[in-house]
Amino acid sequence: DTGVSQNPRHKITKRGQNVTFRCDPISEHNRLYWYRQTLGQGPEFLTYFQNEAQLEKSRLLSDRFSAERPKGSFSTLEIQRTEQGDSAMYLCASSPMTEAYSPLHFGNGTRLTVT
Amino acid sequence: AQSVSQHNHHVILSEAASLELGCNYSYGGTVNLFWYVQYPGQHLQLLLKYFSGDPLVKGIKGFEAEFIKSKFSFNLRKPSVQWSDTAEYFCAVNVGGKLIFGQGTELSVKP
Numbered sequence: 001d002t003g004v005s006q007n008p009r010h011k012i013t014k015r016g017q018n019v020t021f022r023c024d025p026i027s028e029h030n031r032l033y034w035y036r037q038t039l040g041q042g043p044e045f046l047t048y049f050q051n052e053a054q055l056e057k058s059r060l061l062s063d064r065f066s067a068e069r070p071k072g073s074f075s076t077l078e079i080q081r082t083e084q085g086d087s088a089m090y091l092c093a094s095s096p097m098t099e100a101y102s103p104l105h106f107g108n109g110t111r112l113t114v115t
Numbered sequence: 116a117q118s119v120s121q122h123n124h125h126v127i128l129s130e131a132a133s134l135e136l137g138c139n140y141s142y143g144g145t146v147n148l149f150w151y152v153q154y155p156g157q158h159l160q161l162l163l164k165y166f167s168g169d170p171l172v173k174g175i176k177g178f179e180a181e182f183i184k185s186k187f188s189f190n191l192r193k194p195s196v197q198w199s200d201t202a203e204y205f206c207a208v209n210v211g212g213k214l215i216f217g218q219g220t221e222l223s224v225k226p
Contacts, residue, residue, distance in 0.1 A: 042216030042217050043216045048213055103149060103161045
């Protein structure tokens with residue numbers, strides 16, 4: 001178990017630029033989740049995949065956000081035309097779906113700062 | 116809408132003190148509940164989980180939690196905290212395959 005890997009660890013970008021983050025889940029896990037966390041708050045659900053299918057996307061998620069999981073392995077989260085309000089920690093998690101509600105295994109996150 | 120509420124934002128205790136962190140959820144279906152911990156500089160880790168059966172569940176590092184259905188609560192407890200328990204603690208409920216988290220409680224344990 002090598003854990004969930006996220007890259008980059010930190011990203012600083014200027015307002016209006018596009019950014020892309022990558023998540024590599026634990027290899028046998030078929031569910032992959034994206035969350036966002038701001039200071040003093042708990043993780044906020046963004047979207048999740050089962051294999052390559054995107055099963056749910058938060059209604060709070062702007063159209064500027066898009067996620068993909070080609071071939072059901074790694075996933076990318078892209079934010080277009082970034083805004084200062086997008087500054088946050090973006091967390092990826094995976095789970096094996098071996099039981100009805102398997103716990104999530106989290107990565108260390110990508111911290112985004114929009115200037 | 117489903118939600119999780121954690122009553123305390125910041126708790127400060129001395130070593131050996133007893134701990135209880137409150138968690139209430141708002142969800143009408145069958146609940147699966149979790150407590151996660153985030154130590155400084157580390158990723159979120161599972162402390163314990165409740166699926167069904169005995170409402171008193173035991174987790175790692177001496178933590179336990181009690182599910183009280185009538186009160187919609189899942190409070191976390193530890194009889195005697197250590198300095199190494201300093202961390203942020205998050206309660207979560209599984210809703211339709213995804214976790215909904217509370218806002219977290221920061222625990223500071225003074226040596």
